[in-house]
Amino acid sequence: MIEPKFQLTKEVTESSNILFLxxxxxxxxAADMRSAIDPLVAEAGKKLVLNLRDLxxxxxxxxxxxxxxxKARDALKAPFQVEAIPxxxxxxxxxTGLSPFLTA
Known part of the structure; x- marks a missing residue:
């Protein structure tokens, strides 16, 4: 069986939505990822974390x-973090100048 080129796994806790890429x-x-995570991006009450360890x-x-x-999380004043970046x-x-913006 051929492994998919990209996989997204979700872990939901009481305070966070963690996405493993x-x-x-x-x-x-990109379009598949965006549609999969859009509902989680809108959950302003939970921290959103992207774990890139296996990207x-x-x-x-x-x-x-x-x-x-x-940008969406900033507009919602909701916490966002990117972790385990290769x-x-x-x-x-x-x-690209993104690094300072990727931790909460």
Whole structure:
């Protein structure tokens, strides 16, 4: 069986929604990710966490999805955090100037 190119797993706790991203987040996967997480983005009463430990690749479209989450959560004054960022993806976040905005 072929493993999907991208997987999103949710863990819901009393105070947080944690999303574990695995594989490649690119143009072909961005719309699916956005539709899967939109309901969680709107839950302002819970912290939203993206765990990128198993994310192997992200392109500009994937970064755009994270930026849109960041903007939506900021508008709601809701906590948002990105954790366990692999070094090569952290470098992209540093280059694009996103890093300071990804912790709550």
């Amino acid at each position: 695995k594989g490649d987040l690119d143009l072909s996967q 192997s690749y992200i392109d500009s479209t994937g970064i755009g999805v994270i930026v849109s989450i960041l 070094a090569k993806i952290q470098r992209l976040f540093d280059i």
